[in-house]
Amino acid sequence: MLVVEKNALSEEIEGYVNKYGKDRSSLMPVLQAIQRKHSYINDFAQQEVARLLDIHPVEVFSVISFYSFLHSKPTGRNIVRLCRTISCDMANKSKIVQAIERELGIKFGETTKDNRITLEFTNCIGMCDQGPAMIVNDRVYTKLDPEKAVNILNEIK
Amino acid sequence: MKTHLENSIIKTERTGPVLFSPYKKGEAIKKTVKQKREDILFEIKDSGLKGRGGAGFPTSTKWMLTAAAKADKKFIVCNADEGEPGTFKDRVLLMEYPQLVFEGMVICGYTIGAQTGIVYLRAEYEYLLEQLENYLANMRENNFLGEGILGTDFSFDISIRLGSGAYVCGEETALIESLEGHRGEPRNRPPFPVNTGYMGYPTSVNNVETLAAVPHIITKGGSWFKKFGTDRSTGSKLFSVSGDCEKPGVYELPWGTSINELLELVGARNTKAVQVGGASGICIPKSQFDRKLGYEDIPTGGSVIIFNESRNMLHVLKNFMEFFVEESCGQCTPCRIGNIKLLEGVEMIERGEFTFKYINTLKELGKTMQVASKCGLGQSSPNSFLSILENFKDEIFHTTVINGYNGKAGK
């Protein structure tokens, strides 16, 4: 990272800490804010969070590694999470998987070469009556069929 | 702003005895602040309301314990982490009945002497955040929240915190750990949150649906509430119905409704099995469809997943066990290793490579996990393993042993 980038990131994180408070209990909201903006929390950001909240960097990493929505490594600009749990599974989730993997040329768990999309499976997202369902970033799509799913992904930037 | 999502049953077509019955905004708060704490507690106790998050702990007892705890601060936490497979009733409540949930929190705050309410909203429901924040702002404008509510000396406010994608954070002590900025690893209990909760202060953790019932109980009375349901399971329950049926969605039914009645209502045909309570629940075969939903017989947080004759129950079980292997927090051995062993067992059956002796060993392991695991996740994860292998042994062992597994329907 360039020094200017580091400075900008430090300033940004300071902003979050001022907003949410300088307590340990602000850790999650601060990490979520960084994640939202940068799609992952890099090493430098982790150190800054640790410094500002006065905790050990290992603690910050250990929290990030626990939660499936927080990432310490780069992901694609958009994260697609397809529900793999039973009701969506019975609603033909595997057809959606095939169509998406074929269209993007990658498997679930991978990121497209142009860094546009990361594919992940997720557990039940509370849309079981309208499956198959997926979340793209923070937007939920339901009653997918292969064509609809692929069109949604082809449209995102 | 409204979300882009629709519910599968639209609001005007939704009917139910309690939660989906008419309610006038703010009515319960107005009534509450004119009463004494004891009167509110009495009404909740009289109603017989039990926690709707799954465990079924009496709400009045939880509130009484939190009220009695001595501390200069107390908290009420609304558990909106809804992650049990097949459950989506809390989402419907938060989307369309936020007034009930938030007013329930205000009433709880008043009763137990808390100044702060926190909603722990699962990350998967982030799209509801803006709408819920707007609703809270509106309540503040109308003085249903904030300093000196409705001209009294009672002050209370609510904030919303997001989870980050971990099923175990629905367990109340894991949820508190998460709120405090830690990994969502369940704590040893005791001490219980009612004494040592968020930041060490007495905390009442309540499910969205439990809180949503409270305003109705306050306005219409505990004795009205307990007219619905059965002796030990008073009132109504929301059921999230999915799987093989014509009309999936959220239904409000009195406790005591039988599986048969529910199947009829939702248009389920050729049903072979019903999973009640999600992945941690139990699988009920056709021969037991006359059993009733309620604490007397089948207690549940409300997830109902329907399987018709074409479904392969071993495949269903595998899906559940994969869920637990992923979601175990890994803190204690029976759950961390146990779930992996059970999943491996399912895969062995799938390949036709198993001995009955080993399957029996795994059943024993399951029973050990039920008693030796630290929290409800590991204690209940063997339930589907045990009930599916027991109730569908013909299907599972005959088809696999004789025909081999083909990854398709098990018939």
Ligand SMILES: Cc1cc2nc3c(=O)[nH]c(=O)nc-3n(C[C@H](O)[C@H](O)[C@H](O)COP(=O)(O)O)c2cc1C
């Ligand atoms: C693994 C696990 C997950 C849970 N998930 C939830 C949940 O998503 N929502 C919920 O209200 N309770 C959940 N619970 C139950 C809570 O620990 C707690 O009993 C409940 O929030 C108390 O509220 P109630 O008394 O109103 O039901 C879960 C328990 C376990 C063991």
Ligand code: SF4
């Ligand atoms: S039972 Fe499972 S989820 Fe619960 S504490 Fe043990 S490892 Fe964690």
Ligand code: FES
């Ligand atoms: S099973 Fe897919 S949303 Fe619940």
